[in-house]
Amino acid sequence: MLNVMIDGKKLEAKDGATILQACQANHIPIPTLCFHKDLMPFGACRLCVVEVKANGKWQVTSSCDALIKDKAEVRTNSDKVKESRKLAAELLYYKYPTTKAVRDMAESLGVEVAEGKAEGSDCILCGLCTRTCHEIVGVDALKFVDRGLGRNVAEPKIEYVADACIGCGSCAYVCPTGFVKMEASGDRRMIWDKSFKMVACGKCGRYFAPEDQLKWISKKTGVPMSVLTVCTSCK
Ligand code: SF4
Numbered sequence: 043m044l045n046v047m048i049d050g051k052k053l054e055a056k057d058g059a060t061i062l063q064a065c066q067a068n069h070i071p072i073p074t075l076c077f078h079k080d081l082m083p084f085g086a087c088r089l090c091v092v093e094v095k096a097n098g099k100w101q102v103t104s105s106c107d108a109l110i111k112d113k114a115e116v117r118t119n120s121d122k123v124k125e126s127r128k129l130a131a132e133l134l135y136y137k138y139p140t141t142k143a144v145r146d147m148a149e150s151l152g153v154e155v156a157e158g159k160a161e162g163s164d165c166i167l168c169g170l171c172t173r174t175c176h177e178i179v180g181v182d183a184l185k186f187v188d189r190g191l192g193r194n195v196a197e198p199k200i201e202y203v204a205d206a207c208i209g210c211g212s213c214a215y216v217c218p219t220g221f222v223k224m225e226a227s228g229d230r231r232m233i234w235d236k237s238f239k240m241v242a243c244g245k246c247g248r249y250f251a252p253e254d255q256l257k258w259i260s261k262k263t264g265v266p267m268s269v270l271t272v273c274t275s276c277k
């Protein structure tokens with residue numbers, strides 16, 4: 043265990059924890075939009091910033107991708123931290139003014155949000171879907187393109203690789219804004235404009251998973267399709 047000082051309190055943090063994890067473990071709230079506990083940090087939204095003392099000076103840093111060190115001193119609620127979070131939220135709000143998740147976050151951080159319907163569901167480029175697809179599902183059907191590297195300053199976006207997608211729906215589940223739409227109708231599931239054939243459970247008859255997903259699991263694990271075509275509730 044590491045001995046740390048957060049907001050003037052002596053606390054403990056696990057060795058190898060990020061500053062965000064150390065704060066969460068000590069019930070200190072930190073706003074986040076691009077963080078998920080099961081995914082690698084991405085550092086995109088900058089809402090999670092804190093101040094850390096380094097060489098006698100306080101420096102603002104994102105907390106989701108910075109490890110906490112022994113004897114670290116951290117401030118999560120200073121004026122500088124509040125100001126930096128508000129600025130990050132303002133930038134998001136100006137870019138995506140009708141997206142509910144953005145409006146809610148901006149409002150909670152002191153940004154004046156105009157009246158109006160929160161009916162948008164923009165992609166805020168948080169990378170949760172791409173990381174889920176790569177790290178958890180392992181199929182790489184979603185990728186960032188035009189990330190503004192080198193001379194290319196085009197607006198980045200998410201590219202959907204239809205041939206790789208198995209229709210599992212994890213991206214729709216994790217997306218914080220509702221940009222990823224998944225719809226079900228009869229024995230079909232639509233996601234990212236691709237239609238998948240659903241498999242009905244061999245026992246209860248409920249459509250429970252896309253055929254492509256089950257085939258993919260069968261290929262990866264060697265478990266025969268006949269075993270996989272029973273839903274988890276009936277197993
Ligand atoms: S589609 Fe959703 S999860 Fe993916 S980057 Fe955009 S907002 Fe994030």
Ligand code: FES
Nearest residue numbers: 085087088090106
């Ligand atoms: S949660 Fe840390 S940068 Fe988004």
